[in-house]
Amino acid sequence: MRLGVTAALAAATAFAIPAAHAADPGMMPASAGWTSCYVGGNLGGAWSHTNVNDEVSGYLIASLDADAVVGGGQIGCDYQFAPQWVVGIQGMIDATGLQADTTSDALGPLTLHGAIPWVGTLTGRFGYLPAPDWMIYAKGGLAWNQTNSSLTYLGSTIDAVSFGQTGWTAGIGAEWKHDPHWSFFAEYDYMGFSPTTVTFANAHQIGTVNQNVQAVLFGVNFHLN
Numbered sequence: 508m509r510l511g512v513t514a515a516l517a518a519a520t521a522f523a524i525p526a527a528h529a530a531d532p533g534m535m536p537a538s539a540g541w542t543s544c545y546v547g548g549n550l551g552g553a554w555s556h557t558n559v560n561d562e563v564s565g566y567l568i569a570s571l572d573a574d575a576v577v578g579g580g581q582i583g584c585d586y587q588f589a590p591q592w593v594v595g596i597q598g599m600i601d602a603t604g605l606q607a608d609t610t611s612d613a614l615g616p617l618t619l620h621g622a623i624p625w626v627g628t629l630t631g632r633f634g635y636l637p638a639p640d641w642m643i644y645a646k647g648g649l650a651w652n653q654t655n656s657s658l659t660y661l662g663s664t665i666d667a668v669s670f671g672q673t674g675w676t677a678g679i680g681a682e683w684k685h686d687p688h689w690s691f692f693a694e695y696d697y698m699g700f701s702p703t704t705v706t707f708a709n710a711h712q713i714g715t716v717n718q719n720v721q722a723v724l725f726g727v728n729f730h731l732n
Contacts, residue, residue: 556572
């Protein structure tokens with residue numbers, strides 16, 4: 508976890524350093540400002556932590572940790588309302604390879620498998636411009652996911668269920684506008700999801716699922732100026 512956060516902050520710092528040099532008007536590329544809508548793509552890494560607790564006692568039944576590549580797309584609009592301030596709204600959806608297996612005394616002879624095939628967010632963004640073509644921003648809002656879970660016995664699946672979760676997200680990042688149409692960004696996001704009680708089709712009630720996902724993303728946006 509610390510490695511991912513450090514990578515995100517290092518990327519943001521690397522983006523911000525050239526901004527100090529860009530403050531010289533003689534070195535600065537022409538900027539059309541940040542007021543525009545955009546579409547883009549992203550790729551990075553994600554990791555998740557899942558606890559399954561007994562619904563009544565709260566006893567920890569199982570714990571799963573996973574990490575994987577994540578990637579997808581985003582769409583949004585920004586409005587530059589002052590020389591150094593930007594607000595916006597963004598929707599993002601990413602596919603993930605997050606999956607893990609676990610066994611415990613509470614599960615007996617059964618193995619619990621969990622996978623999160625996708626996550627999505629709808630967020631507001633608030634940015635500060637240290638230079639016209641550089642933005643440091645914070646974002647926050649709503650998050651969703653899909654979780655697929657199954658129980659196996661001696662390698663054979665005996666029960667399975669899929670369910671969605673809602674929650675919240677917050678993140679930080681930095682974005683560089685290369686020209687009026689193209690920008691590049693790096694960001695760190697945390698997504699926390701509401702507890703969900705899971706009951707399999709064959710009445711294998713596992714318990715309450717509590718999980719979060721974190722991601723470090725690198726991406727590109729095309730601005731529809």
